[in-house]
Amino acid sequence: MSPTLALIVQREAEIDAFKPVPFYSVALDLPGFTAASARMDKKADAEQLKTACQGGTVTVKQVERRDKSEKPPALYDLTTLQRDANRLLGFTAQQTLDYLQNLYEKKLCTYPRTDSRYLTSDMAEGLPVLVNLVANAMLFRKGIAISCDAAAVINDKKVTDHHAVIPTRNIREADLSALPVGERTILELVALRLLCAVAPPYIYDETSVTVDCTGAEFTAKGRTVKQPGWRALDAAYRASMKSAPEQDGNSEDKALPKLAEGQELPVTGAAVKEGKTTPPKHFTEDTLLSAMETAGKDDMPEDAERKGLGTPATRAGILEKLVSSGFLERKKSKKTVQLLPSHDAISLITVLPEQLQSPLLTAEWEYRLGEIERGELTPEDFMAEITAMLKELVGTYQVIKGSEYLFAPPREVVGKCPRCGGEIAEMQKGFFCQDKSCNFAIWKNNNWWAAKRKQPTKAIVAALLKDGRAHVAGLYSEKSGKTYDATVVLEDTGQYVNFKLEFDRQKGGGK
């Protein structure tokens, strides 16, 4: 949990420290396409280039055409499914695990807590039938031919205890519309991934063009799709979603016109484009799960038992625990939910020994646990190591000055103390004078208030401190069983804080 928290706190620090730098480029409108200059730091340079090119001509210097092929993505293991479900559907890692667990129990999906993205060779024979059943159950694939390249998803060496998550043949009889919506959308995502993983590659031509205008270089890229392959399914699925997030990356999918080297083209327009460098992004569950998976990867030995933080089965739990213990907060921003550290999280990471924030320690412990599993290390020896480490940490680290302020809960001052003039602040159990030698207190579970089934609120206490009285609505009468409104008057004896009721005679508000 602490290395995970450290990742998030470090990211927020990077974002806070980031200063955007403006940059400029010139875009030329040419027949059928647009070409852009390199980035420039100064706006004046860009303006000058724009003016020089306007109304002129460009010469095509280089045309490069490359055949490109994009293999379909591998099947889902739990973490990659959780990431996609977060990015595409906004589900938390825990929600995805719960939905998938239900689908498993209903025998519609295979075992959820897996870290393999492949199937075993004994599954090859039945795969075409399964793929067809799945395709028929999915409405979004209508009109798209389905193929099954089993070799793309089979790898015995990459399956340990469980294979990748896929739908089962029961999908044929299942009434998908009767499933809870969360389970149905997860099943659709798992189905989409199976259909994509066995589909042909996406094949396209990528053209890059360099043109020259008054000695400056401008470039443009374009692509011509030759075989949509698995991307056709992906696009059809996204089109079927109510609010499809933007497709990642491929903005340069427009085709360029036919061009030849040496060809001259008229400049029909020129413009200066202004941009800004952008800060790193706040973590979402999608990007955090990925960061946890690869944390410390570069520093770890090749044969490390487990790389990264946690396992596919435990990562969702780690996130939920950090949220429920108040270290992480979910904050909705546009279509995504960001994970932000709380005040306590930042304080904790500030004072926590470096060693406890490193993913290497977790990896080391996992390695030791593996040794215990194989009988190469006794649990007692492991615990002795932990004890020694803790003793050393406690002995080495001084109490950090000011840490009591780092962890002090935020206190809101609600008014002045009638006894000493000090500040009265709201705390968990009541409103207390912040002067330690003064005992003035208004407890939230005060008997007088409890009998009236009310708790003194911040607003009530603020009025009592300011005016000595507060109008309170909805007080309960034990005698009549009804509620009434009255003015509560504060009477401080210097030792006890008492309350008294006053009724507004003019309005005749009685009990």
Ligand SMILES: [Zn+2]
């Ligand atoms: Zn006081």
